[in-house]
Amino acid sequence: MLISIRKVFFNLKTALLILGIGGMILTAQLFHIAQYSERLGALKNQHLLIEKIVHTDLSDPKMADILINGAVSEISLSVKLSGEEALLDAFVNSNEEQASLLRSLEISSQAFQDNALFWSEALSISKDSAHQRMMNARTAFLGDIDRMMDYQVHIIQESIATAKMVAIFLFIAGFIVFLLYRYRLNQIYSDIDKACSVDTDGSAKLVLTQEIDFLLKRLIRRSSQNPLNPNLINPLSGLNNEKGLINAFNAKKAGKSGHNVFLSLFEIDHYTSLLNTLSKEDMGNIFKKLGDILNMYEQPLDVIAHTDDNHLVFLMSRNTKQLALEESEKIIHTVEESSFTTAQGPIKITLSGGFLLKPPAKSIDEGVEEALKLIEKAKETGGNRIAQQRNRHNSHN
Template sequence: MKHSIKKIFQGLNTYLFFVLFIAFLTLMLTLEQQLSFDKVDNLKNQKKLIASLTKIKKDDIEIALIQFNGKSTQLLQEINKLKVLYKYNYLDQYLLENQQEYFDSLNKLEELTKSFNNAAHEYYVEGKDKKLEKKTKRNLDRAFYKINHQIDQILLKTVDYDEQKFVFFKNIIIAAFALMLLATLYYRKALYSIYKDLEFLLYLDKKSKITFNIYSTEVDAIALRINRKTVTTDNPSFLDPVTDINNYKGLINSYSVKKAKSSNFTSITVLEIDNFSKTNRPFSQDIAQGILKKVAYTISLHEQPIDTIARTDYNQFTVILSRATKEQTYKDAELIRESIAELKFNIPGQGPVQITVSGGHVIKPTNTSIEEGMKQAKEILAYAKSTAKNKILQAKDLAQKEMYDN
């Protein structure tokens, strides 16, 4: 069974979003845990403040009261901080839904804090009287016990909340890890198989005897297309030995195979390299062959499965295009000419040299043979060469010339 590369990459895209979601979830858990640590630190700090309020020296009552007022106020501020922290505790709000319970415990802690502050105040102010000192000390100890007990209860509840969240996230993380492990193994194998498919296409050779089990439907289709494309050139007599594209015989044979596969308009374009012929050889044989190979390769980049290209003379190439409209055939022929004009060759002793082509372009009628179409294209080519280089002319251009001549 072949696999679709498109579906694999769509799945990979979803998988990457899933990984991003898990990373976001992990970040949320980390932030929630940090908030939990902040709560614990806050409560521990309150216990230290409460303990310090019972140990203020009464030698200088004014200094004692200043210290008492500062620390008692700080205690109430710490409780407000806990209320503010809960606003960012989204998991507690939406997962545990413990808002009422949480704020009830803080409100109780606030009441006990106020009672403790009052008991401590009485101890430091009224406790100067020896008769009241024992009574105020007992009240302070009682308030001290109650507030510490409440803080311990909140600490235990915080641990309980964290445990519930941990169990929830533990199950999610285990399930996510299992899914990510399976998905990673699958996509790793799939991507490696796709890479091997592409490597197979890169070294695809019609003469190779190596069999390869193609993994993806797209590469399978491309391979079949390449094989169909190279079938007509299996015979060496159909190939141009310099450029490895069709020669004239290969052109006729390839076109006869492909013409039945298309109902589009067919055009014939004969391209000739400017200032480059058997009688005019400005370059050495090696350089000339290098130029011919490069031009042939550039033309082949624009070839579609139903097109046919060939080197039909020393410096001439014939391009048969099949397109939905006549205009598109000419546009694509022009695109080939422009691509060739962009080529630059560094010739020893001459520097960079630009290679251009001129061409004759005709739309082949269904009742006209390919040979007749090529003859008409060459007539237009001859006119194109006489007017300006690096240009592709059409039948209408030649008709206008004949009209002016008459």
């Protein structure tokens, strides 16, 4: 059963959305744990401040007063910080329990602060009783702090457990998504590669995606349609011959008004050596593949032909010379990068080309003759390149 590229990408987007939501939840949980840890730190700080007050030396009343008042102020701030609302409080814990513990903490904290201040200001004769009241308030305050700390530790553990589950889910889901869509995307890439390939070894291309299968079938139907007279076709490649070239060019001439017509002529480098080495069938396959490569760049008003002397003619209608030249160079590079199937195994070939603007006054044959001279210039520099006509008459580069 063929897979749908559209469905694959839709499912991939859905999977990435789910992973993204999971990542957001994990981030929120970690932020939440950090907030709970700050609460826990504020509660621990109250322990330290209580001990600081209780062990204050009252022999120096002024210094003791400064220390105790400062510690009392810090306790008030720490109590406030230990009760600050966290981002997900309403979703992961009981607000009523939190509020009840906080009220008890505020009451016992205030009682301890009042008794601590009273103890620091009490007269010598009442110091002992004031100290005892402060210690009793301290016991109640510490009890509330411990209960609040136990509660904070509990919800931190719950948040960590949730974060662990989300992290495990994201790891497993992410790994599955990676493996699955790595495989699916490789399938899609393989099908695209098959669709772009112009191998003509006669074997059917097995594709796994609906869209690429449709495109290949459409291309096959298109290539099988041959409304032209067989006398206008080169039997070796299935492209237009010289007569077919003239016929097709004249048929499309009316649509070329306003466009420049450029002629690119291609010749296989070391053609004689290939001809002596390969069979006629292999040469036919090579020319069919070269025709398929040219067809990749063909536009509605273009004409492609295979001449009797085994040159490939590409008459292209383009707005600018630069655009036509770039496409001709792309053809050279595509051929260089392609493999050609033969009975002796895959081989590599290159092309040399001649490129020029076809003046309206010149016939196609005259343009081809001029392009042949340009090909000789390209071959003199090693081939595998395209030579173009300079602006000066009878000058080439």
